[in-house]
Amino acid sequence: MGVRFNQDANTFILETVNTEYQISVNEIGIVQHLYYGRKTFGQDMRFQNTFPDRGFSGNPYERKSDRGMSLDVLPQEFSGCGVGDYRVSSMSVKAADGSRSCDLRYVSHVIAEEKTAIPGLPSVRQNDCMAAELRIELADEITGLQVSLIYDVFEEKDIITRRAVYKNIGNETLVLEKAASMSIDFPYGEFDLVHFHGRHCMERQMERISLTHDIHTIASRRGMSSHHENPFVILSEKDATEHQGDCYGFMFVYSGNHKIEAEMDQAGSTRVVVGIHDENFSWQLTKQDEFYSPEVILSYSSQGLNALSQNYHKIIRDNVCPPKYQTIRRPVLINNWEATYFRFDTQKILDIASAASELGVEMMVLDDGWFGKRDDDNSGLGDWVVNEKKLPGGLKVIADGVNALGMKFGLWFEPEMINEDSDLYRAHPEWVLADPGRKPMMSRKQMLLDMGNPAVIDYLFDCISKVLSDANIEYVKWDFNRSMANAYSNILPAERQGETAHRFMLGTYSLLERLLKAFPDLMIEGCAGGGGRFDAGMLYYCPQIWCSDDSDAIERLKIQHGTSYGYPISSMGSHVSAVPNHQTGRVASLHTRGVVAMSGTFGYELDLTKLTEDEKDKIRQQIKDFHEYYWLIQKGSYYRLTNPQKDDYYTAWEFAAEDKSEALLNVVVTHVQANPQFPCIRLQGLEETALYQVAGTDIKLTGAALMYGGYVIKEIIGECDPIERGNYPAFQIYFKKSE
Ligand code: GLA
Numbered sequence: 242m243g244v245r246f247n248q249d250a251n252t253f254i255l256e257t258v259n260t261e262y263q264i265s266v267n268e269i270g271i272v273q274h275l276y277y278g279r280k281t282f283g284q285d286m287r288f289q290n291t292f293p294d295r296g297f298s299g300n301p302y303e304r305k306s307d308r309g310m311s312l313d314v315l316p317q318e319f320s321g322c323g324v325g326d327y328r329v330s331s332m333s334v335k336a337a338d339g340s341r342s343c344d345l346r347y348v349s350h351v352i353a354e355e356k357t358a359i360p361g362l363p364s365v366r367q368n369d370c371m372a373a374e375l376r377i378e379l380a381d382e383i384t385g386l387q388v389s390l391i392y393d394v395f396e397e398k399d400i401i402t403r404r405a406v407y408k409n410i411g412n413e414t415l416v417l418e419k420a421a422s423m424s425i426d427f428p429y430g431e432f433d434l435v436h437f438h439g440r441h442c443m444e445r446q447m448e449r450i451s452l453t454h455d456i457h458t459i460a461s462r463r464g465m466s467s468h469h470e471n472p473f474v475i476l477s478e479k480d481a482t483e484h485q486g487d488c489y490g491f492m493f494v495y496s497g498n499h500k501i502e503a504e505m506d507q508a509g510s511t512r513v514v515v516g517i518h519d520e521n522f523s524w525q526l527t528k529q530d531e532f533y534s535p536e537v538i539l540s541y542s543s544q545g546l547n548a549l550s551q552n553y554h555k556i557i558r559d560n561v562c563p564p565k566y567q568t569i570r571r572p573v574l575i576n577n578w579e580a581t582y583f584r585f586d587t588q589k590i591l592d593i594a595s596a597a598s599e600l601g602v603e604m605m606v607l608d609d610g611w612f613g614k615r616d617d618d619n620s621g622l623g624d625w626v627v628n629e630k631k632l633p634g635g636l637k638v639i640a641d642g643v644n645a646l647g648m649k650f651g652l653w654f655e656p657e658m659i660n661e662d663s664d665l666y667r668a669h670p671e672w673v674l675a676d677p678g679r680k681p682m683m684s685r686k687q688m689l690l691d692m693g694n695p696a697v698i699d700y701l702f703d704c705i706s707k708v709l710s711d712a713n714i715e716y717v718k719w720d721f722n723r724s725m726a727n728a729y730s731n732i733l734p735a736e737r738q739g740e741t742a743h744r745f746m747l748g749t750y751s752l753l754e755r756l757l758k759a760f761p762d763l764m765i766e767g768c769a770g771g772g773g774r775f776d777a778g779m780l781y782y783c784p785q786i787w788c789s790d791d792s793d794a795i796e797r798l799k800i801q802h803g804t805s806y807g808y809p810i811s812s813m814g815s816h817v818s819a820v821p822n823h824q825t826g827r828v829a830s831l832h833t834r835g836v837v838a839m840s841g842t843f844g845y846e847l848d849l850t851k852l853t854e855d856e857k858d859k860i861r862q863q864i865k866d867f868h869e870y871y872w873l874i875q876k877g878s879y880y881r882l883t884n885p886q887k888d889d890y891y892t893a894w895e896f897a898a899e900d901k902s903e904a905l906l907n908v909v910v911t912h913v914q915a916n917p918q919f920p921c922i923r924l925q926g927l928e929e930t931a932l933y934q935v936a937g938t939d940i941k942l943t944g945a946a947l948m949y950g951g952y953v954i955k956e957i958i959g960e961c962d963p964i965e966r967g968n969y970p971a972f973q974i975y976f977k978k979s980e
Pocket of ligand 1: 618
């Protein structure tokens, strides 16, 4: 397994446990895509090649009278531009003479055991499950542009990663105007495109559209991966469902502007191109310069969307997130944001912490408002100095007080932002992204710092480090609360302004890298107005990301469901908040809020000093339950059992241990009825012949009965208190395999 080169056929075979990917180099050096799917057991897939003479699809010069070979219809691994392939291109380059053509041909290849690092960018970490790397060099003779296609094969995980490195090996300066990370052509198949759109407070809603003869673009130009279009898509066969059928995933390991294009061409083949968005993008390559495009994580499943999601969950948990969280438990936290917003002082925070510690909460997080002049969201960003008027004695008093309760202490930052009303802006207006002479677009009264400017990174590193060193701060919530506009950098010349947005991301990643190096025990939670930067790039630094600013349990069912297609449960920041819910006004029971928040990293975000004794008891029990199910939830196989976007009666999902020894079924009724039907839920991932005991009862049922017959929620009628019923009842049922 891994990577093989068949010299006679000039083909590369990339193999994982269940999948195979074939590439060939044809007689004129075009790198062709042959196949991606289930194993073929040694079959050379070139037998599928066809060379039709299609009108208006021209031919490479050297083929002379052979009209059968055209770049316009040939399935390729990466396209050049301007030389007769009229489908969406992988790249675009402007040469010094103004020409914009690039004909990429095979030069050489290398197969290696080690993964080559990508300077400055997050990527899938190599560990035992990586088998090999294939590097294919292509070049265009005239411009002197070299493109290296890099493939890493993660055998056990059924994952292949891809990226491209662009290098100027000519003598003249080149300007990249599009620089995708990968492209692939599926010669056969009819596909749906599954993507995850949304908005603030309603992120990652799954939408499945039919791919037609058109270019479908999933993109962000917001300088962030965005609430609006997540950089993850699935190409699924039309008949694929959650549990059967072919599907392919493409996940971009990047947090900035992205563009994923899917095009069905004249002949019915489908091209997918993934990369940094080319709008307002350019990158100058002087002699010998290189440009590293971010990585894309590919996976294929013949077992439907759920199995595909499980492949992504594993690779992100094991090889993307900081590795230590594979074995250490993350604390149950209380965050003061929805409890106090900006209205707090030292005593209030310590009171909440004290109430929390009695319930078993393990970390107190102090959110926005502790620094500079920050009593609302109009000022202070950039001034990362504690406001001693509000918090006399500084953060040390709070951190020590929280630690004395046996809890950890965490703190909110929004490093990439600045308010006009801040000391930082008064001192360094030139550090802001803004066009010369034009008033910048404002959002939440804030602007973006130029993270591509090393002086900005040094400033942020110094002041954040100082705060982290002055008190025992073990966690940072890293927020980002607006989209990018006016992307003009004061340190770049006019001809390099197209580099600003990507340099911004490189600066952000470098700051994260530097801080984690200086504070190796620090845990960072990502956030961007909730889940506006929920992507594999941020997950490389942050094992968890606040999933949404909508903390309503019923709305969260949809948000967490959509998020689960690409991202593991262990990455989803999810809290129990107050009722009526601050975003929707809805009242869901405390139990229901707990069940939903537990399918995530779990925490609380309400004023715990105001609880009744009954609520306190319930919370104590929730935290106990969460601890008991911790590894099952965080590392178990996750199954979506219903689709909350379509099924309006109830939502069900399950965690099953990989060794099938236990499972946790979760059900939330979303449409309360007077005379309801009994939900009968078919479980997944159990051992057919084993007996499973239903916790709290002496009922034992076979795995087969639970999977093919289903578990009936009888409590829906009768035993459920009418008030509870009106508050969206939830059921959490634990099954343990009997000895
Ligand atoms: C964003 C976050 C919230 C909170 C506020 C503070 O909206 O998503 O959780 O931290 O900022 O301003």
